[in-house]
Amino acid sequence: MKKYFNKEMCASCKGACCKEMGCVYLPSDFECLEFEYLKNLLNQGKISISGQPFNGFCSDDWSYLLYLRARNVSSPIVDLFSKGGPCINLTEIGCSIADINKRPALGLTVEPCKVGGPCHQHYTNDFSWLEYNDVLKQLSEYYSNKSFLEVLVTQAKDMNLRIIEKLKNKEELFNFEKFYYKWYREIMLGKPYYEIEEIKYLLNP
Numbered sequence: 733m734k735k736y737f738n739k740e741m742c743a744s745c746k747g748a749c750c751k752e753m754g755c756v757y758l759p760s761d762f763e764c765l766e767f768e769y770l771k772n773l774l775n776q777g778k779i780s781i782s783g784q785p786f787n788g789f790c791s792d793d794w795s796y797l798l799y800l801r802a803r804n805v806s807s808p809i810v811d812l813f814s815k816g817g818p819c820i821n822l823t824e825i826g827c828s829i830a831d832i833n834k835r836p837a838l839g840l841t842v843e844p845c846k847v848g849g850p851c852h853q854h855y856t857n858d859f860s861w862l863e864y865n866d867v868l869k870q871l872s873e874y875y876s877n878k879s880f881l882e883v884l885v886t887q888a889k890d891m892n893l894r895i896i897e898k899l900k901n902k903e904e905l906f907n908f909e910k911f912y913y914k915w916y917r918e919i920m921l922g923k924p925y926y927e928i929e930e931i932k933y934l935l936n937p
């Protein structure tokens with residue numbers, strides 16, 4: 733996967749995209765993806781368990797793909813419907829992860845091309861996290877002390893209230909909030925939820 737980087741442009745921008753949301757890792761960013769190893773990493777405070785909802789078999793159901801992202805300031809370890817950034821690694825002089833090869837892989841698929849953004853996203857769908865969904869789910873349950881579905885729905889409700897508050901205050905929504913808001917409607921319409929194990933062959937045939 734080609735990596736994009738423009739230190740000067742991102743420095744003058746002061747990280748507009750990093751203020752919106754911490755970027756997403758790929759499994760290949762980690763030397764180990766076992767429970768204890770990831771737990772130690774998560775305990776260091778710089779990474780969250782996150783992900784995104786999507787349709788499964790058809791538009792009348794839904795599931796959720798888990799992955800790891802750079803943690804957002806004041807966000808919890810399990811951050812399934814994130815309130816967004818700034819990313820915890822963002823400093824006045826840019827990303828504190830000095831070695832770009834250690835930055836989240838999907839952040840490096842963004843080609844800096846416009847100060848203030850939006851910049852060009854070269855990412856194409858990558859479902860390599862599917863293989864590690866189980867361990868991320870176990871970690872979500874370990875940290876939240878709730879079933880995965882329970883924490884997912886609770887956080888979706890919290891997200892919905894946050895967005896309604898922003899709308900009431902006439903604050904502009906980020907794109908990810910518009911995406912979540914649309915999903916909340918679908919989830920609460922009572923569409924059936926599928927465990928990702930039941931449908932992952934559809935994503936990764």
Ligand code: SF4
Pocket residue numbers: 741742745746747748749750842843844845846847848849850851
């Ligand atoms: S919005 Fe673009 S220019 Fe600004 S920090 Fe992000 S990639 Fe760099």
Ligand code: SF4
Pocket residue numbers: 747749750753754755802819820821822823826827828829835836839
């Ligand atoms: S990890 Fe670095 S590049 Fe990615 S969002 Fe955070 S500050 Fe920006």
